[in-house]
Amino acid sequence: MFRVRGMDCADCARHLEKRIGALDGVTDVRVNFTQGTMTLVYGGAAASLIRAIRQAGYSGEEAVSGSSRTALPESFWRGNPKVQPTVWSALLYGLALLCGWLIGNGEESGFGLTTLFYLAAMAVGGWRIAYTGITGLRSRTVGMELLMTVSAIGAALIGQWSEGAAVIVLFSLGEMLEAYTMDRTRRQVNSLMALAPEEAHMVRDGGMETVPVGALLVGDQIRVLPGERIPMDGQVLDGLSAVNQAPITGESVPVDKTTGDTVYAGTVNGEGTLTIEVTRLARDHTLARILALIEEAEAQKAPSQRFVDRFSKIYTPAVLVLALLVAVLPPLVGGAAFEPWFYRALTLLVVACPCALVISTPVAIAAAIAHAARRGVLIKGGAHLERLGGLRAVALDKTGTLTSGVPEVLQVRAAPGSGADEAEVLRTAVAVELGSAHPLARAVLRYAEARGGAAAVSADAGSFRVYPGMGASASAGGRQVYAGSPRLFRERLGVSLEPLAEALAALDREGRPYLLAGTEDAVLGWITFADPVRPASAQALAELDALGVRRLHMLTGDHAGAAEAVVRALGNAGRSLTWEAGLLPEEKLDRIRALRAEHGTVAMVGDGINDAPALAAADLGIAMGAAGSDAALETADVALMRDDLSQLPYAVGLSRRALRIIRQNIGFSLLIKAVFLAAILPGWTTLWLAVLADTGAAVAVTLNGMRLLRRSK
Numbered sequence: 001m002f003r004v005r006g007m008d009c010a011d012c013a014r015h016l017e018k019r020i021g022a023l024d025g026v027t028d029v030r031v032n033f034t035q036g037t038m039t040l041v042y043g044g045a046a047a048s049l050i051r052a053i054r055q056a057g058y059s060g061e062e063a064v065s066g067s068s069r070t071a072l073p074e075s076f077w078r079g080n081p082k083v084q085p086t087v088w089s090a091l092l093y094g095l096a097l098l099c100g101w102l103i104g105n106g107e108e109s110g111f112g113l114t115t116l117f118y119l120a121a122m123a124v125g126g127w128r129i130a131y132t133g134i135t136g137l138r139s140r141t142v143g144m145e146l147l148m149t150v151s152a153i154g155a156a157l158i159g160q161w162s163e164g165a166a167v168i169v170l171f172s173l174g175e176m177l178e179a180y181t182m183d184r185t186r187r188q189v190n191s192l193m194a195l196a197p198e199e200a201h202m203v204r205d206g207g208m209e210t211v212p213v214g215a216l217l218v219g220d221q222i223r224v225l226p227g228e229r230i231p232m233d234g235q236v237l238d239g240l241s242a243v244n245q246a247p248i249t250g251e252s253v254p255v256d257k258t259t260g261d262t263v264y265a266g267t268v269n270g271e272g273t274l275t276i277e278v279t280r281l282a283r284d285h286t287l288a289r290i291l292a293l294i295e296e297a298e299a300q301k302a303p304s305q306r307f308v309d310r311f312s313k314i315y316t317p318a319v320l321v322l323a324l325l326v327a328v329l330p331p332l333v334g335g336a337a338f339e340p341w342f343y344r345a346l347t348l349l350v351v352a353c354p355c356a357l358v359i360s361t362p363v364a365i366a367a368a369i370a371h372a373a374r375r376g377v378l379i380k381g382g383a384h385l386e387r388l389g390g391l392r393a394v395a396l397d398k399t400g401t402l403t404s405g406v407p408e409v410l411q412v413r414a415a416p417g418s419g420a421d422e423a424e425v426l427r428t429a430v431a432v433e434l435g436s437a438h439p440l441a442r443a444v445l446r447y448a449e450a451r452g453g454a455a456a457v458s459a460d461a462g463s464f465r466v467y468p469g470m471g472a473s474a475s476a477g478g479r480q481v482y483a484g485s486p487r488l489f490r491e492r493l494g495v496s497l498e499p500l501a502e503a504l505a506a507l508d509r510e511g512r513p514y515l516l517a518g519t520e521d522a523v524l525g526w527i528t529f530a531d532p533v534r535p536a537s538a539q540a541l542a543e544l545d546a547l548g549v550r551r552l553h554m555l556t557g558d559h560a561g562a563a564e565a566v567v568r569a570l571g572n573a574g575r576s577l578t579w580e581a582g583l584l585p586e587e588k589l590d591r592i593r594a595l596r597a598e599h600g601t602v603a604m605v606g607d608g609i610n611d612a613p614a615l616a617a618a619d620l621g622i623a624m625g626a627a628g629s630d631a632a633l634e635t636a637d638v639a640l641m642r643d644d645l646s647q648l649p650y651a652v653g654l655s656r657r658a659l660r661i662i663r664q665n666i667g668f669s670l671l672i673k674a675v676f677l678a679a680i681l682p683g684w685t686t687l688w689l690a691v692l693a694d695t696g697a698a699v700a701v702t703l704n705g706m707r708l709l710r711r712s713k
Helices: 010-021 046-055 083-103 113-139 144-157 161-190 286-299 303-334 338-351 355-359 362-374 382-389 398-402 422-433 439-450 454-458 486-492 498-510 537-546 560-569 571-576 585-599 612-617 630-635 647-680 687-709
Strands: 002-005 026-032 037-042 059-062 199-204 207-212 221-224 234-238 241-243 255-257 274-278 377-379 393-397 408-414 462-467 471-476 479-484 514-519 523-530 551-555 577-580 602-606 620-624 638-640
Touching: 002 046, 010 026, 010 037, 010 046, 037 046, 046 059, 046 113, 083 113, 083 161, 113 144, 113 161, 144 161, 144 338, 144 687, 161 687, 303 338, 338 647, 338 687, 355 362, 355 647, 355 687, 362 377, 362 382, 362 647, 362 687, 377 382, 377 647, 382 620, 382 647, 393 398, 393 585, 398 551, 398 560, 398 602, 408 422, 408 439, 422 439, 422 471, 422 479, 422 514, 422 523, 439 523, 479 486, 486 514, 498 523, 498 560, 537 551, 537 571, 537 647, 551 560, 551 585, 560 571, 560 577, 571 577, 585 602, 585 612, 602 612, 612 620, 638 647, 647 687
Parallel strands: 393 551, 393 602, 551 577, 602 620, 620 638
Antiparallel strands: 002 037, 002 059, 026 037, 199 207, 199 221, 221 274, 234 274, 241 255, 377 638, 408 523, 462 471, 471 479, 479 514, 514 523
C-alpha cells in the first residue's frame, strides 16, 4: 500500500489508477482518494511506482504496516504543494491586469510587459498541470489537466493571453480549494486515529514502565491513570472508575468499570486508576478494527458512485469529439471564421472536465461514514449506506435486541400449603444456584445479593449436584434442597405437582421462565423471571415509525407469551410491531425471505452471532452491541457499537440525509454542465467563466458533502 499526497479529486484518482495499472508488473490496483491511498499487486521495485506517482503530479511513499491512512502535515497552507504555485500565479496575473490597466487596456505593441506577466502566471501555475496532463498520455489517460493545458495554450496561440492565464489561475485556485476542503474531511476522519495512545504504562516488577503499545502482548498488565486514554483492549483486574466510551460506542454518559469488566482502546478513563490485563494486540484492538473497516468501507463504491463513474467515462470522450467538431465543421462547411469557433472549442474542453460530477458522491459517503463512526455506528460501505437510507421494513430479534438478554427475577412466591415464606424459597434457590453458571442462576444470586441474603447461605451450602436438563441440588441447613424445572420434582423426586397445576399453567401461558425450589418431599415455591425490555427500545421504534419505517416485525424463538409480554411492555410503540414466536433459526431465514418478497429492502437487527443466517439473508444485516465482538464486526453490514437500538434511527436519518446530498450534488453538477454547454455555441460564455464555473462547482459539491460531518441527532 502507498500513501499518495496531493490527490484531491475522484477523477484524479481514477486517472491515476488507470495510469499505474498500465505499468508492467501491475496486476491489480485500487486508488481511494478520500483516504489518499493506493493498494496494488506489483512485482517490481517501489521506486518505479513512486516515480510514476510523481509523474502524475502527486507525491507517494510506501505506507508503514498497520497505518494506511495518510499522515497530514500540521498546516495545509504550509504543507500542500498546490498552495505556493497558486498564490504566485495569482499574484503574477494580478500584476498583468494592473500593468494592462496602466498601459491602457493592454494596448501594448508586440510582446510587452503585460504579456510577459500573463506568460509568467501561466508558467508558474501551469507547469505541474501541463506535466501531469502530458505524461498521462503514456497510459492513454485524458485527464482534466490535459484539457486545461490545451485550452490555455490554444488561447495563447490566438493571442488571448489574458484568457489563457485566467484558465490556469482559476483552475489552479479551484484545485487548491478542493484540496483544502478534502484536507478538512481527511482531518475529521483521521482524528479517530489519535484516540488510541501510542504509549502505555506497563506494570512490571511492582512498578510502572512506559512502553510503546506495539510492544505489549496479550496477558501483559497496564495501568491507566485518571484522565488518560485507555491504550489497549483489556479486562479490568483492579480499580473502579467511570470510563467515557463515546469514541467507540457513542454513549454520552460514562460507564462504571470495575474488576472483570471489559474496556476498549481509545476510551477515556475517569477519576479512578485502573489496572488492566491486555486481551488484544495493538493491531487487533477494537479501535484499530473500526479504523480498518472504515477504510474498507470508503473504498467500496456505492451504486450511485458506480453510475457516475460509468457516465463520466462516456461523457468526457463524447465532449472531446464534440469540441473537435465545433472547431472544424463551421469553418470547413459553413465558411465561418476559424478563430471564434476554435475559441468555443477550447471553452468546450474546459466544460468537459467531470471533476464536480465525479467527486459529488464519494465525498458525501466518506463524510457520512466518518460521522457515523464517531457516533458509534459502523457502516461498512456506500452500498450499505444507500440501502440503510431506503429502508421501509425492519425485522428484529427479541432477546438481546428489544430486550436486555439478561434475565431478572420478577417474583418469588411460596407454594400454598407448603408452610414456607418467600424468604425461605429464595434461600433454598440460592443454596442450589451457588454452584451453577446458568443465566437464571446468576439472576437469582444477583437478586439475593441485592437483598443481602446470599452471603449467609453460601457459608452453609455444599454437595452440589447437577441433573442435566432438569436442575440441580445442594445440601443446606442439614437437608438436601432442589431447584429446577417441574420435571426434576415430578420425574426425579416423584413429587406431585397437582396442587400447583393452575399456577404453573398460568405461567406457561404468559411465557414466563420460572424454576421451582423445594426439598425431596415438597415444592416450597417458585421464582419467575423476565427478560426486561431495553429502556431505549420503545423510543427507537417510535422514531423509526416517524422516519417512515412502519413495517416493524419481531422474530423470536421464544414462547408466544414472552413475545406478547414484550409487546405490552413497549406500550404505544408496540402497537406497530407485528411478531412471530417459536421460530427456529431456519424458520427465521424463511420469514426474512418472505418479508423481502413483500416489502422489498429489509433489514435484520440481531446480535451478529445467533442470528447470523437471518442477518446474511436480509438486504441489510445490523448487529447490536458490536464493540469488542469480532463476529458482529465481521458478519454485519452495519454495526451498532452500543448495546441498544437508539443508534438505529440516527443511522437511518443520517443515511437519508446523505442520499439527499448525493442527489443534490449530482443534479447540481449536471445542471452546471448543461447550462454551459448550451451557452458555448452562441458564444455567451468565455474560457475564464467556464473554468470558474467548473472549479466552483467542484468546491461547492465538496462543501455540501462535508455538511455530513456536522453534529446532528
